Amino acid sequence: xxxxxxxxxxxxxxxxxxxxxxxxxxxxxxxxxxxxxxxxxxxxxxxxxxxxxxxxxxxxxxxxxxxxxxxxxxxxxxxxxxxxxxxxxxxxxxxxxxxxxxxxxxxxxxxxxxxxxxxxxxxxxxxxxxxxxxxxxxxxxxxxxxxxxxxxxxxxxxxxxxxxxxxxxxxxxxxxxxxxxxxxxxxxxxxxxxxxxxxxxxxxxxxxxxxxxxxxxxxxxxxxxxxxx
Numbered sequence: 363x364x365x366x367x368x369x370x371x372x373x374x375x376x377x378x379x380x381x382x383x384x385x386x387x388x389x390x391x392x393x394x395x396x397x398x399x400x401x402x403x404x405x406x407x408x409x410x411x412x413x414x415x416x417x418x419x420x421x422x423x424x425x426x427x428x429x430x431x432x433x434x435x436x437x438x439x440x441x442x443x444x445x446x447x448x449x450x451x452x453x454x455x456x457x458x459x460x461x462x463x464x465x466x467x468x469x470x471x472x473x474x475x476x477x478x479x480x481x482x483x484x485x486x487x488x489x490x491x492x493x494x495x496x497x498x499x500x501x502x503x504x505x506x507x508x509x510x511x512x513x514x515x516x517x518x519x520x521x522x523x524x525x526x527x528x529x530x531x532x533x534x535x536x537x538x539x540x541x542x543x544x545x546x547x548x549x550x551x552x553x554x555x556x557x558x559x560x561x562x563x564x565x566x567x568x569x570x571x572x573x574x575x576x577x578x579x580x581x582x583x584x585x586x587x588x589x590x591x
Contacts (some may be wrong), residue, residue, distance in 0.1 A: 365391035366480060369410035371401035371427060372442065373420050381414065384469050390476075398422040405431055409501060412479055413439045414472075415459075415583040425457060432458035435499040440484055489524040493568055495520050504568045512556060514539065515559045521574075522582035530585075531579040556580055 368385055371379045373396040380538050382392045382553075393408065395401040398421050405413065405427075417424035441454050441462040453460055461475050488495040494503045499558060500516055502509040511519065522530065530538075536552055560572045574579045 366408040367444045371416045372392045372416035401427050444590045526582045527584040529581040
């Protein structure tokens with residue numbers, strides 16, 4: 363089973379090292395950044411499953427990491443803060459933090475809060491055979507490897523995965539995606555998006571997932587119809 367990846371963004375060496383050891387003992391894979399810039403780079407390159415974010419960083423405020431990541435990522439973020447002030451907590455949640463832990467904290471409390479985020483993430487994911495869509499993170503994985511999809515391709519795949527085997531008409535797909543403001547074109551352009559999605563799946567070894575019903579629409583094959591990994 364693949365270890366869940368926690369990225370720690372904290373410039374305090376002692377705290378960060380202790381966190382890494384404790385999280386590794388708890389079964390998590392960890393990495394660490396000590397600045398805003400390094401944190402953003404690692405978050406985008408490695409797509410961690412969760413971030414532990416300290417606010418006081420040498421090249422900026424942890425809020426910078428939070429606000430910039432929230433532009434295109436829903437990765438769970440737990441803020442580590444030394445201030446037990448209600449106004450700051452409200453601000454952090456408004457900016458997009460999923461939770462916060464006030465320093466000093468007990469390890470068991472932090473582990474419990476991390477576990478809650480991962481339970482929520484599992485509940486907000488769709489899986490068919492080796493293909494997984496993580497809705498909150500807007501992340502698609504096949505065999506544990508990320509598939510880079512456009513927003514429209516992601517929405518199409520997520521919709522099809524909600525009911526494997528069901529055939530969606532072209533018009534139904536268009537109308538559904540229009541409500542999400544990701545698709546405003548005709549059925550021919552939608553067919554191009556589906557062709558690109560099929561090509562990306564195949565490029566990553568995910569064969570036989572998409573089914574085209576000629577003259578009508580598309581479906582995601584059920585697990586029994588898909589070749590195993």
